[in-house]
Amino acid sequence: MATTELEQPDNDGLSARATRTLKAVPRIWNRFWRLVSLYMPKRLYARSLIIVIAPMILLQSVVAFDFMERHWATVTQRLSQATVRDIAAIIDLIETYPHDGDYANIIRIAQDRMQLKVDLLPPDPLPPPGPKPFFSILDDVLSAEITRQINRPFWIDTVGNSNIVEVRVQLENKVLRVFVRRSQAYASNTHIFLIWMVGTSLVLLMIAIPFLRNQIRPILALAEAAESFGKGRPMPRDFRPRGAEEVRRAGFAFIQMRERIERQIEQRTAMLTGVSHDLRTILTRFKLQLALAGGKAETKAALDQDIEDMQSMLEGYLAFAKGEASEDPGRFDLEAYFQKLGEEANLRKCRLSTTLSGDPTVHVRPNAFARLLSNIIGNAFRYARTVEVAANHGRGSLLVTIDDDGPGIPADRREDVFKPFVRLDAARNLDASGTGLGLSIARDIARSHGGDITLDDSPMGGLRVVIKVPA
Numbered sequence: 001m002a003t004t005e006l007e008q009p010d011n012d013g014l015s016a017r018a019t020r021t022l023k024a025v026p027r028i029w030n031r032f033w034r035l036v037s038l039y040m041p042k043r044l045y046a047r048s049l050i051i052v053i054a055p056m057i058l059l060q061s062v063v064a065f066d067f068m069e070r071h072w073a074t075v076t077q078r079l080s081q082a083t084v085r086d087i088a089a090i091i092d093l094i095e096t097y098p099h100d101g102d103y104a105n106i107i108r109i110a111q112d113r114m115q116l117k118v119d120l121l122p123p124d125p126l127p128p129p130g131p132k133p134f135f136s137i138l139d140d141v142l143s144a145e146i147t148r149q150i151n152r153p154f155w156i157d158t159v160g161n162s163n164i165v166e167v168r169v170q171l172e173n174k175v176l177r178v179f180v181r182r183s184q185a186y187a188s189n190t191h192i193f194l195i196w197m198v199g200t201s202l203v204l205l206m207i208a209i210p211f212l213r214n215q216i217r218p219i220l221a222l223a224e225a226a227e228s229f230g231k232g233r234p235m236p237r238d239f240r241p242r243g244a245e246e247v248r249r250a251g252f253a254f255i256q257m258r259e260r261i262e263r264q265i266e267q268r269t270a271m272l273t274g275v276s277h278d279l280r281t282i283l284t285r286f287k288l289q290l291a292l293a294g295g296k297a298e299t300k301a302a303l304d305q306d307i308e309d310m311q312s313m314l315e316g317y318l319a320f321a322k323g324e325a326s327e328d329p330g331r332f333d334l335e336a337y338f339q340k341l342g343e344e345a346n347l348r349k350c351r352l353s354t355t356l357s358g359d360p361t362v363h364v365r366p367n368a369f370a371r372l373l374s375n376i377i378g379n380a381f382r383y384a385r386t387v388e389v390a391a392n393h394g395r396g397s398l399l400v401t402i403d404d405d406g407p408g409i410p411a412d413r414r415e416d417v418f419k420p421f422v423r424l425d426a427a428r429n430l431d432a433s434g435t436g437l438g439l440s441i442a443r444d445i446a447r448s449h450g451g452d453i454t455l456d457d458s459p460m461g462g463l464r465v466v467i468k469v470p471a
Contacts, residue, residue, distance in 0.1 A: 045216050052208055056201055064194065075187035076137050077145075083185040084145040086114045087167065087178055091150065094120075094176070110178075117179040124175060126155040126168055138165070138186045158182075218243030222251050229258055231450035231470055233329050276314055283311050332369050334391050335360040341377060341389070351386045358393030362471035364449055369469075372445040373400070375438045376453075376465050380404040384462055397451075398471040406462040414455040418443050 041047055093106045103120060110118040139158045146154050146167070153170035165185060169176045218241070225239045235258070241251030286307050290300055338354040345352035362369075380387045384406030392399045409417060420440045443453045451469030458464035 044219060045213065048212050048216060049209070052212060053205065056204070060197060060201060063197070072187050073137055073141075076185070077141050079187065080138070080141045080145045080185045081149075083180055084142070084149045086110075086116060087146075087169065087176075088149050090114075090116070090118060090178070091152075091169065091171065091176060094171070115181065115184065119177040121168075121175040121177055123171075123173050126153060126170055126175070129155070130157060138182070142167075142185055215243060218247045218251070222247065222254060226254060227450070231448075279314055280311065283307055283314075328365070329363060330366045331361050332364050332366045333361055334393070337370065337373065338389065338391075344378075345381065345387070348381045350381050350384070353388045355388075355390045356393075357391070360393070362393055362398050364398075364469065364471060365445075368445045369449070372442045372467070375442040376402055376467065379438060380406065380463070380465075383407060386460065388460065393471060396470060398467075398469050400467040402465040402467075403458040403460050404462040405458070405460040408457070408461070408463045409455060411457075417455075418453075 041050070090106060090110050093109075094103060097103075097106070107118050110116045139156070142156060142158065142165070143154075146156070146169070150169060155168040157166040163182050165180045165182050167178045167180060169178075221236070221239055221242070225235045228235055239251075241248040241255070287304070290303055290307075293300075334356055338356065341354065342352055377387065377389065380402055384404030386405045388403045390401045390403075417439050420437055439453070446453050446467060446469055449469040449471075451467065454466045454468075456464040456466065
């Protein structure tokens with residue numbers, strides 16, 4: 001019992017460490033894949049190519065290293081063993097029949113039966129060892145076999161592009177020089193298999209890459225159509241669902257979604273247009289009755305002002321509902337618009353400075369974008385004395401920054417002002433008409449272009465409005 005109690009804490013400690021290790025595995029795995037995704041290409045086509053090419057390269061590398069390296073080394077060793085065995089046999093013949101002065105028969109037998117060119121040299125010292133090649137299986141294997149089978153001083157020359165390998169063996173009173181064809185001691189045709197393997201892979205890639213491109217092209221077309229629709233631009237005319245069944249289903253679903261959204265916008269606009277027309281008729285009748293009716297001038301003036309306010313609110317509601325979505329995209333000249341802003345600033349007795357970098361022409365819905373800028377900049381004119389407008393058009397996007405020295409908007413209310421019918425009484429009212437739709441209409445237009453509007457503190461002490469849209 002005492003032994004069990006002493007071992008229990010150790011077991012608990014091992015279990016705790018194992019539990020911590022198991023819990024750390026998912027974190028390490030997620031961190032690894034986040035690191036991989038950071039350096040992976042972002043485009044679908046590039047990732048698909050990696051999916052196709054990477055396994056092929058990995059498989060060929062494993063085959064070349066495991067199979068080919070072993071096959072190459074094994075065949076080279078067998079050939080070198082046979083070659084050194086022939087050289088050892090020649091040495092045995094020379095030592096067995098020393099009375100043959102010129103060893104002509106032995107030289108003939110070596111050349112006819114063993115395909116070895118043999119010479120007997122004077123007993124001079126062997127040449128100094130030459131530079132050993134960086135990677136040569138033949139040099140290592142042949143040297144090891146000569147040491148094992150002959151065990152005499154030797155010198156070999158396997159360096160160079162020659163097809164001949166020279167071997168010199170020091171005998172008692174002579175030097176045996178043997179010339180061996182490299183193919184007799186070395187598996188020299190292995191590169192043919194590598195050429196076939198690489199060539200076949202290249203042919204397969206030449207077939208797979210165009211096929212992969214054709215499969216990805218419908219996905220890219222669907223992404224382009226969705227992006228164009230998100231920016232308020234017309235869908236490409238040549239777009240139609242193509243490709244695999246899943247891609248076709250996604251394409252048809254996108255077309256149906258776009259049609260439902262457009263139909264809903266048309267129905268909402270038609271309904272509000274009808275309501276606006278009916279209400280404007282009633283308001284016109286009210287004006288006529290007030291003009292014909294008698295009464296105090298102060299009362300009539302107050303009623304006229306109420307009618308004007310109701311008509312202004314009605315126009316604001318209709319503009320918010322329409323959102324200028326039916327307008328076709330076109331070119332908008334920022335430089336010309338900034339000139340008009342200068343005239344408006346003079347009328348309002350405000351100081352205006354504008355800066356423009358990049359191409360002054362942007363591709364947007366001109367009337368809607370002009371209204372967006374007018375709502376924002378007109379609001380700055382009403383509540384500030386100095387306004388700065390900076391526009392930067394480049395890299396496929398337009399960034400417009402409006403700074404003023406007005407009272408600004410509290411940070412906790414900056415998202416609320418984008419909601420329809422919201423007014424600020426404590427700071428500044430963003431809609432002089434009183435409907436609370438100024439910024440709502442502006443953000444609606446910006447988002448229909450695929451962009452957005454954000455509010456921040458201005459270095460001038462007031463409000464900074466940042467408009468960013470693709471252009």
